[in-house]
Amino acid sequence: MSPEIRAAEPALLPASEQARIHRRTLTVVVLSQVLGGAGLAAGISVGALLAQDMLGTASLSGLPTGLFTLGSALAAFLVGRSTQRLGRRLGLASGFLAGGLGAFGVVIAAVSGSVVLLFISLFVYGSGTATNLQARYAGTDLAQPHRRGFGTSMAMVATTVGAVAGPNLIEPLGALAEIVGVPTLAGPFLLAAAAYSAAALVLFAFLRPDPFLLARRIVSAAESGTDSTPDGEAPRVGIGAYVGATVMVLTQVVMVAIMTMTPIHMRAHHHDMAAVGLVIGLHVGSMWLPSLFTGALVDRVGRTPMVIASGVILLLAAGLAATAPGDSLGLLILALMLLGVGWNIGLIAGTALVVDATVPQNRPRTQGTIDVLIALAGAGGGAMSGVVVSASSYQALSLGGGVLALALIPVLLWARTRHAVRA
Known part of the structure; x- marks a missing residue:
């Protein structure tokens, strides 16, 4: 038994102590x-532009986003599995440390031209x-069922500060990079290397007692050490987890596709890097800052209405991005902010559905698989x-994203009519 958990005994904590932890x-x-x-924020802001400069073509400029999201798939799997065995503290700290090493590697690659x-x-x-996404689950481990949306949102909203500041530091970080002999577009990755490493240190040093290990111990004690499933089988994952996964996958595809090509679209219409940083900074802020309210709304209004709201907002964002003139900074800002809000609502509502449909015995493993x-x-x-943009246009990409966003609604309605999914 972990010393952290032993220190938390008796097995069932008083409600006030659990709330304090x-x-x-x-x-x-x-x-x-x-x-x-x-x-x-570094990869979101300048990853595509750095690749475009190093490769000399825009047709492969979506590869950086594809690569670091593919890397995040492997990391999500590993963090989920390690959390199931070792807890949130070690799983999350290791993930952030790896991210910091990767960011430093990008800087070296830019310097060497490799x-x-x-x-x-x-x-x-x-x-x-x-890891940044997986951390949202740590906010739900010890939360009461009617506060899971809030727990998710509080873990997410803090990302706003760094995520908004990052893109708006593109120019000063680029100037600093040039002073130390690093290509301008690699500057934000210097910040990423330091920030991710510091996040790993904070979690490793201070996330005690481990919230997941403690939550698992509390549930085991409540069940008097007996297995709640027959013949020692692992607890089954509820249908809500599949619905939540579908919601989060669809919102992710729509958001990433449009967001990735927006800097390329803006540069083609002669916007400077400050404008690109502003648009992406406000977009990323809109991905995280609404968590102040959306978590509470998911708990109070319900999962289903909020998922529908996500689909509608993503459709509006995609339509506006497709129809806005390329030289209209204001309309691009509005479109990307709506895109962030729609993603935020879908992620928090989907996360709540997953937590509702799982138990500590299968939760981190399931969460990791879904994040993969x-x-x-x-x-x-x-x-x-x-x-898509090279073969057609940014407008066609945006319209396709809007159509895909609408798929959220029939998926959710099917689940509501065929299965007992929490509203």
Whole structure:
């Protein structure tokens, strides 16, 4: 038995003590997410542009997003499995540390001009993205069922600070990079390397007691040490987990595809890097900041209405991105902010559905598997976005994303009518 859990005995904690530990957990996760947000913003902001410069073509500029989201798929799997055995603290800290090493590798690749090292490093850098998302589950481990949306949202909202600051530091970080002999577009990855490494240190040092290990111990004690399934079988995952996974996968594809090509679209219409940083910074802020409200809404209004709201908002975002003039900074900002809000609602509602449908005995493993699917969906969306834009246009890509977003509604209605999925 872990010393952390032994120290938490008696087996069933008083509600006040469990609430206190939950608040402490959220505080530590919030701090790590501030740092993690700064780390993930680098790849979103300049990854495609760095690849375009090093490869000399825009047709493969979606590859960086594809690579680091593909790397995040492997990381999600490993973090989920390690969390199931070792707890959130070691799983999340290891993921952030790997992300920091990957970011440093991108800087070395840019300095040396090595495309192969760039691709490998972007793949490893994706570990930070996966870990940043996995951290949201730490906010639900000790939360009461009617507060799971809130727990998810608080773990996510802190990402806003770093994620918004990161893109808006593109120019000063680029200037700093040039001073130390690093290509301008690699500057944000210097910040990512430091931020991810610091997030790993915070989690490793302060996420005690481990929220998942403690939650598992509490559930085991409540069941008096007996297995709730016949013949020692592992507990089954409810249908809500599949519905939540579908919601998160669809929202990820739509968001990543449009977001990845927006900097390329803007540069083709002669927007400068400050404008690109502003648009992406506000977009990333819109991905995370609404968590202040959406978590509570998911708990109060229900999972189903919020998923429908996500689909509608994503459709509006895609339609606006497709019809906005390329030189209209204001309309591009609005479109990308709506895109972020729609993604945020879908992710929090989908996460709540997954947590509702799982128990500690299968939760991290299931969460890791689902985040693998989300990452793979993002990888596909990011890699194909450049191909679609090169073969057709940014407008066609955006319209396709809007149509895909509408698929959320029939999937959810089918689940509601055929299965007992929590509203």
